[in-house]
Amino acid sequence: NLFKDTMQVVIKSRSRSNLSERLNNILEVNIEKQMNIIDKSNTFLATVGSTAPFIGLFGTVWGIMNSFQSIAISRNTSLAIVAPGIAEALFATALGLLAAIPAVVAYNKFNSDSKKYSQRLESFSKKFLSII
Numbered sequence: 500n501l502f503k504d505t506m507q508v509v510i511k512s513r514s515r516s517n518l519s520e521r522l523n524n525i526l527e528v529n530i531e532k533q534m535n536i537i538d539k540s541n542t543f544l545a546t547v548g549s550t551a552p553f554i555g556l557f558g559t560v561w562g563i564m565n566s567f568q569s570i571a572i573s574r575n576t577s578l579a580i581v582a583p584g585i586a587e588a589l590f591a592t593a594l595g596l597l598a599a600i601p602a603v604v605a606y607n608k609f610n611s612d613s614k615k616y617s618q619r620l621e622s623f624s625k626k627f628l629s630i631i
Contacts, residue, residue: 555595
């Protein structure tokens with residue numbers, strides 16, 4: 500897409516004046532479009548990675564509150580009364596981490612790859628403009 504759009508300008512261009520400037524502008528616009536597409540995916544991963552632990556924490560607080568309510572209602576602190584709420588709390592924490600950890604790992608990987616891709620596109624752009 501990047502190469503195709505740039506070559507169309509070269510082929511259709513009747514005037515060579517300002518050709519390199521026009522090509523440079525087209526390359527910059529297309530590189531920016533490509534990077535915006537990639538960044539949209541990274542935004543989702545960053546959101547999941549950063550919010551999932553808080554959602555898990557919310558579930559943890561909710562589970563602990565249920566445990567305290569059970570204690571207050573039954574006036575008994577036996578394990579049978581406390582355990583269900585604690586288990587619910589730990590399950591919520593685990594789910595939050597289960598969502599967050601892979602999302603953060605994937606975000607870091609894709610972010611690194613997108614930087615490399617951006618550098619490759621910039622390098623191609625410079626080399627292409629030096630040839631033309």
